[in-house]
Amino acid sequence: MLAKLGGTGSMDRVDYGTFEASLERSARLEQALQENPTHYRVLTGDRPTGRLHVGHLFGSLQNRVRLQGMGVPIFVVIADYQVLTDRDSAADIADNVHQLVLDYLAAGLDPENGSTFIFPHSHVPELNQLLIPFLTLVANAELNRNPTVKEEIQASGQQQINAGMYTYPVHQAADILFCKASVVPVGKDQLPHLELTRTIARRFNSRFGGEEPVFPEPRPLLSNAPVILGLDGSQKMSKSRNNAILLSSSEDETAKCVKTAKTDMDRLITYDPIRRPEVANLLLLLSLCTSRAPEDLASEIKEQGASRLKSLLTEALNEYLRPLRRRRQELEKDPEFIHHVLKKGIVRAREVAQDTLADVREAMNMAYGIDFDAKQGNAPNG
Numbered sequence: 433m434l435a436k437l438g439g440t441g442s443m444d445r446v447d448y449g450t451f452e453a454s455l456e457r458s459a460r461l462e463q464a465l466q467e468n469p470t471h472y473r474v475l476t477g478d479r480p481t482g483r484l485h486v487g488h489l490f491g492s493l494q495n496r497v498r499l500q501g502m503g504v505p506i507f508v509v510i511a512d513y514q515v516l517t518d519r520d521s522a523a524d525i526a527d528n529v530h531q532l533v534l535d536y537l538a539a540g541l542d543p544e545n546g547s548t549f550i551f552p553h554s555h556v557p558e559l560n561q562l563l564i565p566f567l568t569l570v571a572n573a574e575l576n577r578n579p580t581v582k583e584e585i586q587a588s589g590q591q592q593i594n595a596g597m598y599t600y601p602v603h604q605a606a607d608i609l610f611c612k613a614s615v616v617p618v619g620k621d622q623l624p625h626l627e628l629t630r631t632i633a634r635r636f637n638s639r640f641g642g643e644e645p646v647f648p649e650p651r652p653l654l655s656n657a658p659v660i661l662g663l664d665g666s667q668k669m670s671k672s673r674n675n676a677i678l679l680s681s682s683e684d685e686t687a688k689c690v691k692t693a694k695t696d697m698d699r700l701i702t703y704d705p706i707r708r709p710e711v712a713n714l715l716l717l718l719s720l721c722t723s724r725a726p727e728d729l730a731s732e733i734k735e736q737g738a739s740r741l742k743s744l745l746t747e748a749l750n751e752y753l754r755p756l757r758r759r760r761q762e763l764e765k766d767p768e769f770i771h772h773v774l775k776k777g778i779v780r781a782r783e784v785a786q787d788t789l790a791d792v793r794e795a796m797n798m799a800y801g802i803d804f805d806a807k808q809g810n811a812p813n814g
């Protein structure tokens with residue numbers, strides 16, 4: 433059954449591998465990136481579901497800014513179509529996209545540098561066209577098996593799961609492969625999608641490619657960023673759970689949020705992520721803002737308890753975030769600049785996507801020599 437899919441005999445099962453092996457490969461990739469930053473193209477992205485918080489900042493944003501600073505070209509996809517897979521309403525999407533770009537720029541992504549591009553995938557038709565051939569390279573059973581999709585389905589709590597949800601890892605492969613990205617910085621939960629993307633690239637190449645592969649197999653770059661828990665002690669910081677410190681929060685809101693943070697009954701502050709996850713999480717945040725070891729911070733606070741920890745954390749967060757927040761407020765005054773950033777991103781993404789789609793059509797024997805600009809009504813070269 434699987435062999436029929438590509439007819440090439442290379443239809444092995446998608447291999448999700450071990451996390452340790454991924455970490456090791458990722459460390460080697462990091463080394464190579466540092467030696468040769470411009471030889472790579474990074475593609476990464478987010479769903480526009482709300483404003484970003486400090487978990488995003490320490491988890492992914494800072495890593496992107498770091499790569500940008502090394503001179504690596506970066507495409508950042510705003511995955512607006514992906515929002516439709518598990519949310520009923522699209523009412524907030526436009527505002528969420530706007531807020532997301534504000535957060536990106538405030539955090540230090542710099543599309544004016546000529547090698548960082550930010551675009552919503554809904555505005556790149558040639559990217560979306562890749563979805564159809566890609567869907568023919570994947571078995572239904574493989575989509576059903578994807579562990580991250582299974583979790584998303586559970587988390588969505590929906591009775592009826594739309595087909596977009598099952599197929600979104602394939603669409604995500606289009607996000608990544610449209611620009612022939614070689615490196616994708618991801619968190620652990622996105623690894624299955626990347627593995628499927630690699631599988632799709634491989635199958636496309638062996639089914640349609642000639643001597644030269646059409647797509648590279650993009651590699652995951654796992655950051656060593658810590659996972660930030662929600663301040664209510666739940667597993668994940670997220671705006672919808674009201675347990676997050678937003679980049680756009682005011683200093684007062686930050687203070688209020690930290691004050692309500694869950695801790696435990698033990699007055700003596702110690703750093704013990706396993707037995708005291710809530711206290712450890714606050715110490716970790718404090719450590720990230722002050723560049724000091726959480727153990728050292730704990731041994732300084734000691735008997736002064738959680739209230740001392742919280743007041744130190746409030747102060748440290750507000751100080752750490754102050755320049756970013758100031759930048760964000762400046763940018764808020766200039767919505768035209770945000771449009772300009774997106775437009776620039778879309779134009780570049782479309783250029784790249786058109787080239788890739790041309791390669792793809794050529795490989796699939798679908799280049800009929802009759803491409804023309806429908807709006808103009810005549811052939812571009814004729």
Ligand code: TRP
Binds near residue numbers: 477478479514604616
């Ligand atoms: N699915 C990703 C998330 O939920 C967002 C995303 C969409 C993405 N397309 C991508 C991430 C391509 C990396 C590469 O976070």
